[in-house]
Amino acid sequence: MDTIFALASAQGKAGVAVIRLSGPLAHSAAANLTGSVLPPRGMRVRTLHAGDGSRLDDGLVLTFRAPASFTGEDVAELQIHGSTAAVNVVMQCLSEADGLRLAEPGEFTRRALENGKMDLTQVEGLADLIDAETEAQRKQAQTILAGELGTLAERWRRDLIRAASLLEAVIDFADEEVPTDVTPEVRDLVTGVMQDLQREAEGVQIAERIRTGFEVAIVGLPNAGKSTLLNALAGRKAAITSEYAGTTRDVIEVRMDLAGLPVTLLDTAGLRETEDYVENLGIELARKRAEDADLRVFLTENPSELGVSMLSEDIQVLPKSDLREDTEGGISGKTGQGIDHLINHISRVLGVRSTSHGIATRERHRVALNNANTSLASALAVLESGPDLYDIAAEEMRTAIRALEALVGRIGVEDLLDEIFSSFCLGK
Numbered sequence: 001m002d003t004i005f006a007l008a009s010a011q012g013k014a015g016v017a018v019i020r021l022s023g024p025l026a027h028s029a030a031a032n033l034t035g036s037v038l039p040p041r042g043m044r045v046r047t048l049h050a051g052d053g054s055r056l057d058d059g060l061v062l063t064f065r066a067p068a069s070f071t072g073e074d075v076a077e078l079q080i081h082g083s084t085a086a087v088n089v090v091m092q093c094l095s096e097a098d099g100l101r102l103a104e105p106g107e108f109t110r111r112a113l114e115n116g117k118m119d120l121t122q123v124e125g126l127a128d129l130i131d132a133e134t135e136a137q138r139k140q141a142q143t144i145l146a147g148e149l150g151t152l153a154e155r156w157r158r159d160l161i162r163a164a165s166l167l168e169a170v171i172d173f174a175d176e177e178v179p180t181d182v183t184p185e186v187r188d189l190v191t192g193v194m195q196d197l198q199r200e201a202e203g204v205q206i207a208e209r210i211r212t213g214f215e216v217a218i219v220g221l222p223n224a225g226k227s228t229l230l231n232a233l234a235g236r237k238a239a240i241t242s243e244y245a246g247t248t249r250d251v252i253e254v255r256m257d258l259a260g261l262p263v264t265l266l267d268t269a270g271l272r273e274t275e276d277y278v279e280n281l282g283i284e285l286a287r288k289r290a291e292d293a294d295l296r297v298f299l300t301e302n303p304s305e306l307g308v309s310m311l312s313e314d315i316q317v318l319p320k321s322d323l324r325e326d327t328e329g330g331i332s333g334k335t336g337q338g339i340d341h342l343i344n345h346i347s348r349v350l351g352v353r354s355t356s357h358g359i360a361t362r363e364r365h366r367v368a369l370n371n372a373n374t375s376l377a378s379a380l381a382v383l384e385s386g387p388d389l390y391d392i393a394a395e396e397m398r399t400a401i402r403a404l405e406a407l408v409g410r411i412g413v414e415d416l417l418d419e420i421f422s423s424f425c426l427g428k
């Protein structure tokens with residue numbers, strides 16, 4: 001096994017930079033730099049020197065001994081001054097040492113997975129945590145990273161193993177008198193797991209939104225003040241505004257943290273009948289993106305004239321409230337009136353939606369959960385035909401168990417790993 005190293009902290013100027021080494025030579029390579037033997041675990045302040053004795057930097061050297069480390073291997077961390085030059089010179093020294101090489105993206109985590117330090121869902125949770133920008137994303141990632149999906153999968157797996165073994169006991173004693181009918185217990189175990197699987201699979205759609213962001217589209221007539229409103233919400237001039245109707249044509253996207261939720265606001269072309277070819281392309285795009293969005297803000301007196309269907313949770317606000325006598329239900333991107341109210345309204349609607357999910361977060365999870373569920377549905381159907389078909393029911397249960405094992409990465413995921421780890425940054 002190669003010993004790998006990489007900069008674990010971000011590139012660029014910082015107080016401290018962390019270079020991590022993992023593998024059989026991690027401790028000796030660090031000791032070569034410090035010129036002294038390091039303890040198998042612990043930390044020491046040391047001066048780092050190059051092979052010719054020239055001084056590189058002072059730093060804190062941490063050592064972890066296998067298997068009690070992030071990767072499960074011997075690990076050393078060099079915490080040096082966070083300058084580009086200091087990092088470069090130390091990395092250069094490491095790359096010249098025999099048996100050491102630069103890590104590939106995600107390679108530390110990949111080793112942690114291979115050494116059983118985390119399961120595949122935790123790897124995904126770690127990737128999400130590193131990408132997390134908002135509170136909702138952080139919390140969701142922490143749940144997965146803590147291994148809660150793996151724990152659930154293990155519980156389902158135990159229940160299904162028990163159910164399958166009950167059936168197998170009946171099969172094994174086929175010629176003798178079996179004292180009890182096992183069907184009720186098997187049925188209870190299987191239906192219990194199926195309910196959990198279904199609830200988790202249904203929650204994935206919302207969890208995906210928390211990972212990738214909710215889309216909220218602003219729609220209205222031309223000149224309603226959509227772009228002005230977007231700019232007010234974003235706190236910067238993201239879109240061009242003007243007194244000419246038909247200013248916005250492309251969809252303008254602004255990513256925001258809205259009360260802890262990741263939201264992408266969409267400013268769209270004003271919706272009207274027009275002969276202008278390019279404006280029409282914009283209007284077509286506006287309608288499509290608005291229909292696909294998670295929520296729509298109708299900036300208009302009359303939502304029905306826009307040709308975009310308004311769903312029950314969608315929000316209507318009256319434009320340019322500063323020009324109105326009655327400001328009730330109105331908003332003004334110009335004066336800021338009603339903006340806080342709109343933000344609260346959006347985050348309330350999305351907040352309610354985002355609490356109604358379970359632990360599974362990805363399409364990959366949903367597929368595995370549904371696969372398991374399909375096999376269990378077949379198992380239940382076969383079970384009703386009586387003991388003659390118990391072996392088929394047990395086989396369906398084992399198929400479901402294998403789907404759950406794929407969920408946590410215990411089996412059949414080799415082809416997935418490259419894809420998952422390529423999304424990791426270097427040094428993780």
Ligand SMILES: Nc1nc2c(ncn2[C@@H]2O[C@H](COP(=O)(O)OP(=O)(O)OP(=O)(O)O)[C@@H](O)[C@H]2O)c(=O)[nH]1
Nearest residue numbers: 222223224225226227228242246247248270332333
């Ligand atoms: N008084 C007042 N004027 C506004 C308000 N919002 C926008 N305006 C003005 O209305 C005009 C149109 O504003 P935009 O933000 O470009 O409107 P839009 O809906 O994006 O227009 P299109 O992109 O052309 O569909 C500009 O002259 C703005 O200054 C508002 O709340 N109050």
Ligand SMILES: [K+]
Nearest residue numbers: 223242244247
């Ligand atoms: K305009």
Ligand SMILES: [Mg+2]
Nearest residue numbers: 226227247248
């Ligand atoms: Mg506009």
